[in-house]
Amino acid sequence: MQGHAEPLSALALRGLHTVRLRPCWGLGRSPKKAGKMGFGKIVKVNEGSLAEELGLVVGDRVLAVNEVTVRDMIEFSFMFADDEIDMLVEHEDGERELVSFDKDYDEELGVEFESAVDAVMPCKNHCVFCFVDMMAPNMRKSLYVKDDDFRLSFLYGNFITLTNMTDADYIRIEKYHLSPLYVSVQAITPKVRKTLLRTSKAEYIMGDLRRLEKAGASYHTQIVLCRGINDGEELERTVRHLYLRRPHVLSIAVVPVGVTKYRKDKFPLKQFDKESAEKVIKAMELWQDRFREEFGETFLYLGDEFYIMAGRDVPSEDYYDEYPQLENGIGLTRKFIRDFEKKLRRNRFQPSKFSYPKYYTIDVICGVSAEKFLKELAKTAMAELKNLTVNVIPVINEFFGEQVNVSGLLTGQDILKALKNRARESDGVIIPGAALRSGEEIFLDDYSLKELRAEFPNTKIEAAKTGGKFFMALQNFIKYKYIDKTDAMRLSNAGYI
Numbered sequence: 001m002q003g004h005a006e007p008l009s010a011l012a013l014r015g016l017h018t019v020r021l022r023p024c025w026g027l028g029r030s031p032k033k034a035g036k037m038g039f040g041k042i043v044k045v046n047e048g049s050l051a052e053e054l055g056l057v058v059g060d061r062v063l064a065v066n067e068v069t070v071r072d073m074i075e076f077s078f079m080f081a082d083d084e085i086d087m088l089v090e091h092e093d094g095e096r097e098l099v100s101f102d103k104d105y106d107e108e109l110g111v112e113f114e115s116a117v118d119a120v121m122p123c124k125n126h127c128v129f130c131f132v133d134m135m136a137p138n139m140r141k142s143l144y145v146k147d148d149d150f151r152l153s154f155l156y157g158n159f160i161t162l163t164n165m166t167d168a169d170y171i172r173i174e175k176y177h178l179s180p181l182y183v184s185v186q187a188i189t190p191k192v193r194k195t196l197l198r199t200s201k202a203e204y205i206m207g208d209l210r211r212l213e214k215a216g217a218s219y220h221t222q223i224v225l226c227r228g229i230n231d232g233e234e235l236e237r238t239v240r241h242l243y244l245r246r247p248h249v250l251s252i253a254v255v256p257v258g259v260t261k262y263r264k265d266k267f268p269l270k271q272f273d274k275e276s277a278e279k280v281i282k283a284m285e286l287w288q289d290r291f292r293e294e295f296g297e298t299f300l301y302l303g304d305e306f307y308i309m310a311g312r313d314v315p316s317e318d319y320y321d322e323y324p325q326l327e328n329g330i331g332l333t334r335k336f337i338r339d340f341e342k343k344l345r346r347n348r349f350q351p352s353k354f355s356y357p358k359y360y361t362i363d364v365i366c367g368v369s370a371e372k373f374l375k376e377l378a379k380t381a382m383a384e385l386k387n388l389t390v391n392v393i394p395v396i397n398e399f400f401g402e403q404v405n406v407s408g409l410l411t412g413q414d415i416l417k418a419l420k421n422r423a424r425e426s427d428g429v430i431i432p433g434a435a436l437r438s439g440e441e442i443f444l445d446d447y448s449l450k451e452l453r454a455e456f457p458n459t460k461i462e463a464a465k466t467g468g469k470f471f472m473a474l475q476n477f478i479k480y481k482y483i484d485k486t487d488a489m490r491l492s493n494a495g496y497i
């Protein structure tokens with residue numbers, strides 16, 4: 001019985017009982033099929049959790065709760081929010097067991113599942129700017145996955161295009177109150193959107209947004225701006241349309257298209273430069289002023305890259321409101337500076353505690369776009385912290401091509417090369433935490449932080465993801481240690497500069 005005897009008796013007072021099952025149990029949909037589809041496999045049982053009490057172990061799979069086959073985290077959470085549970089579990093040897101118990105309505109099971117959904121809904125578009133299509137060859141499989149899954153949008157803030165949605169999907173959005181979601185609109189004119197997404201389904205965006213709203217969902221939106229295609233008048237039209245859909249539309253993010261050296265697509269894409277970025281900023285400022293005056297929010301936010309390209313400072317804290325699209329990289333620079341300054345102010349109450357007893361040098365690795373503001377922060381830190389010298393080293397992204405200049409897309413190999421090319425070694429090195437896979441210490445090219453550290457045995461190498469952590473690292477690098485507790489399933493580009 002898979003070691004269940006003792007924990008089960010411990011639950012006797014809570015009305016727990018188990019029933020051994022024949023292979024086919026009367027569910028609407030075959031639980032066996034659900035098992036194969038991939039949701040429900042337990043990879044961690046939290047200590048002291050209900051799951052531990054129930055005797056669940058790593059490798060068990062939750063197939064159904066209260067006679068509903070659970071296909072994803074959403075369905076599981078919804079069904080598990082009850083005080084009487086019948087849970088169908090499949091053990092690793094294929095044996096099934098019905099575990100029944102009483103619990104508090106909001107009590108959690110206390111496990112981690114292998115994946116959040118049964119099978120990721122694949123993207124059916126062929127966007128002219130698809131970053132997956134511009135990925136280097138022979139990288140890990142997960143980097144080539146093109147997902148367009150409303151469940152991941154709800155759970156993790158992934159952007160979806162709505163081109164692959166079925167009636168059943170909208171029904172689930174309504175049933176489980178999946179809101180807010182994140183929608184890649186790109187353009188509101190059907191023909192323009194079709195040109196960008198290269199599927200006729202893209203033309204129904206207005207109808208799709210209406211269906212989403214009818215299902216009760218609010219949504220954040222994104223416009224990937226491509227010069228000469230959806231900028232200028234089309235951008236004006238799209239912004240106006242989305243503004244009119246408030247309050248369903250919660251925010252608009254406008255980000256510039258990015259291209260790597262691996263792009264093979266013949267569709268011509270022109271990147272933004274100083275002048276064209278300035279033009280976009282100026283045009284959008286008119287909308288932003290209007291929105292702030294009318295309802296007190298900026299509502300429309302521009303990607304940090306526009307300001308960096310235009311040679312401007314990023315906007316002030318007020319501009320970003322509550323940072324509604326931080327996971328999309330919007331406002332990352334301002335938030336980084338804000339968090340850094342917060343920690344700096346705190347340091348001023350006890351400066352001597354953190355000054356270095358003797359001369360200490362730290363090299364800070366970053367993408368080219370972060371060089372300017374990081375140098376300013378480094379200067380501030382040096383003025384505060386005695387005996388500390390900070391050198392900011394912008395690294396050219398040879399892996400993806402030098403037009404890719406964000407820190408989060410630096411690879412281990414490029415960082416290694418930059419560190420080897422230094423005139424002299426430093427005492428410490430800070431690398432961008434966003435360049436490491438969430439929850440792990442591995443770069444995009446599968447090179448590990450451990451391997452990098454092994455190349456420089458006399459240098460302490462750590463990562464920092466936020467402005468606060470960056471200051472803490474500079475403040476007391478000898479004791480600083482990088483710890484990333486980000487959910488490894490979360491697909492995010494938010495983080496360091």
Ligand code: SF4
Nearest residue numbers: 123125126127130146
């Ligand atoms: S929707 Fe996303 S994944 Fe799909 S083709 Fe477009 S950019 Fe690529």
